[in-house]
Amino acid sequence: MTDALPLRRRPRRLRASDGIRQLVRETRLHPSNLVAPLFLKPAGPPEPVPSMPRVFRRNPSDLLAECRALANLGIPGAAVFPCIDPALKDAQGTEALNPKGLLQTTITDIKSALPDFLLFTDVALDPYTTHGHDGVLDVSGHDVDNDRTVAILSRMAVVQAEAGVDFVAPSDMMDGRIGAIREALDAAGHHRTGILAYSVKFASSYYGPFREAVGSKASAGTALLDKRTYQMDPANPREAMLEARLDEDQGADILMVKPAGPYLDIIARLRQRTELPVAAYQVSGEYAQIHAAAQLGWLDYERARDESLLAIRRAGADMILTYFAAEAAEALSH
Numbered sequence: 001m002t003d004a005l006p007l008r009r010r011p012r013r014l015r016a017s018d019g020i021r022q023l024v025r026e027t028r029l030h031p032s033n034l035v036a037p038l039f040l041k042p043a044g045p046p047e048p049v050p051s052m053p054r055v056f057r058r059n060p061s062d063l064l065a066e067c068r069a070l071a072n073l074g075i076p077g078a079a080v081f082p083c084i085d086p087a088l089k090d091a092q093g094t095e096a097l098n099p100k101g102l103l104q105t106t107i108t109d110i111k112s113a114l115p116d117f118l119l120f121t122d123v124a125l126d127p128y129t130t131h132g133h134d135g136v137l138d139v140s141g142h143d144v145d146n147d148r149t150v151a152i153l154s155r156m157a158v159v160q161a162e163a164g165v166d167f168v169a170p171s172d173m174m175d176g177r178i179g180a181i182r183e184a185l186d187a188a189g190h191h192r193t194g195i196l197a198y199s200v201k202f203a204s205s206y207y208g209p210f211r212e213a214v215g216s217k218a219s220a221g222t223a224l225l226d227k228r229t230y231q232m233d234p235a236n237p238r239e240a241m242l243e244a245r246l247d248e249d250q251g252a253d254i255l256m257v258k259p260a261g262p263y264l265d266i267i268a269r270l271r272q273r274t275e276l277p278v279a280a281y282q283v284s285g286e287y288a289q290i291h292a293a294a295q296l297g298w299l300d301y302e303r304a305r306d307e308s309l310l311a312i313r314r315a316g317a318d319m320i321l322t323y324f325a326a327e328a329a330e331a332l333s334h
């Protein structure tokens with residue numbers, strides 16, 4: 001006789017050692033689930049992004065070296081974001097269509113050096129416009145003109161496909177852009193170029209550090225660039241499913257939810273509604289807040305990092321765009 005409780009089922013038996021915890025683990029993070037967002041600048045030494053510790057803007061040859069290191073860690077690809085010389089920006093984002101522009105030439109060089117390493121490029125005008133919006137403004141000057149923007153983005157996608165990118169990633173949230181881009185790519189013979197759609201992109205406060213990194217915040221001249229007429233209201237899960245369905249119907253290959261951590265319910269719901277791969281973007285502000293709390297000694301950095309990524313996988317994301325990619329992959333390899 002012992003005085004143990006008469007329990008048939010004791011869930012703690014399956015948590016008693018590292019070995020059994022590994023065997024019963026339901027969700028795993030692996031380097032092959034990760035995509036690294038990278039910042040590209042025209043020239044000069046690596047420049048730290050103040051609100052994103054350990055993240056740097058790099059020149060084309062340093063960026064190639066970074067891609068090689070990521071590939072060696074087992075990370076399948078990177079999303080490349082250009083920081084454009086302010087002198088090249090205008091209200092129309094004209095530089096986005098330059099076949100010899102910084103992003104395009106860099107993509108071509110990386111793909112020729114590392115043909116198996118996947119590259120994703122944003123289709124949106126914000127790195128190229130003086131006002132920092134993702135499209136061109138309408139006659140009122142207060143809102144983004146949907147249909148004129150879609151026409152420009154379709155050309156932008158073709159220019160990127162010509163440079164050799166594997167997937168274009170429309171991040172602008174204009175209505176109808178996935179269908180228009182698919183049609184433009186196909187008409188130009190780029191059937192093999194895929195579309196990673198930022199399908200459910202919320203008007204989020206968590207993009208602040210990214211806007212600092214690409215300089216779209218400074219050029220807008222305002223601390224709070226308001227994109228609420230095109231990015232989604234964080235309150236709307238049903239509308240999120242509608243946006244995703246429209247992109248699926250228009251030919252998107254992968255559907256993305258962004259941000260990730262504060263929107264796990266959206267990722268989980270979308271995973272149940274679509275047969276397409278689901279991506280999630282753990283954005284700059286999610287990265288910054290873990291670093292900030294760790295710097296204050298308020299969180300264990302590595303555990304918070306790994307837990308944040310595992311949670312996004314558990315919600316149902318097949319792949320995660322994350323600034324932690326290299327570090328997390330390295331941690332997983334030993």
Ligand code: PBG
Pocket residue numbers: 122124126134171172206207208209210211227282283284285
């Ligand atoms: C721009 C774009 C943004 C991000 C990716 N593409 C910012 C925005 O919409 O203003 C944010 C990424 C991040 O915060 O890490 N189209």
